[in-house]
Amino acid sequence: MNAFERLELVDRIGRELQSIMSYAEIKTYLKAHGVDTAKATSNVNSKWVYSKDLLSGEAEDIILRIADELKVPHNHVVMEPGKVLEANFWEPFHLKLFLSHLSVFKVTTRELQKALRKFGISAFVAHVDIEPTREWQNEIEAGLYSMDALAAILMPGFKESDWTDQEIGVAIGRGVLVIPLIRGLTPYGFISKYQGLNVAGMNVSQVAQEMFRILVASPKTMTKMLSCLTETTIQATTEEDALFKLEQFKAIRNLPTAHLIRLKESASTSSVLVSGRSLIELNSLLSMYNIECIIPMSNY
Numbered sequence: 001m002n003a004f005e006r007l008e009l010v011d012r013i014g015r016e017l018q019s020i021m022s023y024a025e026i027k028t029y030l031k032a033h034g035v036d037t038a039k040a041t042s043n044v045n046s047k048w049v050y051s052k053d054l055l056s057g058e059a060e061d062i063i064l065r066i067a068d069e070l071k072v073p074h075n076h077v078v079m080e081p082g083k084v085l086e087a088n089f090w091e092p093f094h095l096k097l098f099l100s101h102l103s104v105f106k107v108t109t110r111e112l113q114k115a116l117r118k119f120g121i122s123a124f125v126a127h128v129d130i131e132p133t134r135e136w137q138n139e140i141e142a143g144l145y146s147m148d149a150l151a152a153i154l155m156p157g158f159k160e161s162d163w164t165d166q167e168i169g170v171a172i173g174r175g176v177l178v179i180p181l182i183r184g185l186t187p188y189g190f191i192s193k194y195q196g197l198n199v200a201g202m203n204v205s206q207v208a209q210e211m212f213r214i215l216v217a218s219p220k221t222m223t224k225m226l227s228c229l230t231e232t233t234i235q236a237t238t239e240e241d242a243l244f245k246l247e248q249f250k251a252i253r254n255l256p257t258a259h260l261i262r263l264k265e266s267a268s269t270s271s272v273l274v275s276g277r278s279l280i281e282l283n284s285l286l287s288m289y290n291i292e293c294i295i296p297m298s299n300y
Helices: 003-020 023-032 047-055 060-069 103-117 136-146 162-174 189-193 204-217 222-234 239-250 257-269 276-288
Strands: 076-080 083-086 095-100 121-124 149-154 177-182
Touching (some): 003 047, 023 047, 095 103, 095 136, 095 162, 095 222, 121 204, 136 162, 149 162, 162 177, 162 189, 177 204, 222 257, 239 276
Parallel strands (some): 095 121, 095 149
């Protein structure tokens, strides 16, 4: 990580700890990760500042492991203690989804990658995302060890490929969510225990929508998916993008209010969310959970 990336990640960890823990819990939690909690802090009455003070100067791998445990998005992976590998092909603040597929299906897989991005999901497609000048095996390894979930496009010839089976093996070994996309091949072996999504007859947009629903419902990815949807909504650059993401929030049952509060508190930093139809829809979403609406700037 460069200096700016480090500061930004520590800031986001601090905000996450502020929202879910007391001072005593933060100290205990960080100490359990090997953080020196006896160091001097600035004594500012803020759990956010307190957390950042304690994390200041800590080793990069410790910060990344804490971020991973708290589901705070970043684009790095700790391969082993002290060794950090950058996976710079992921979109910032998106859920990281590895698409395991046959090379003959790369065109449609690329279309699926584009469709998933609308939901705050960054999909890694090896045949598209690996630069010709990079060691492709190292890039695939970086993707596998930094992914939040894996989707396997099961079609004839899939299980004969050594690479696809190895990719699934890493996913199972790491314990991440595996989503079998059934396209002519029934889940087999270790992936037969996972509930597959039959995509026969679906278009790419429909498949992306169903995959999002799985990711937001699974205990393994729910927190990270909601966090990524929240952050990418805040960063939306068009009204169309913001409206699409707000629509996804409305369809989620029992949505944790912390994400809505984050949207409300950060709306002022987005020219898209504080005006027009986006503001109307955001306020409608806040009202659904009895959260005070945002007053339009023109009303001040």
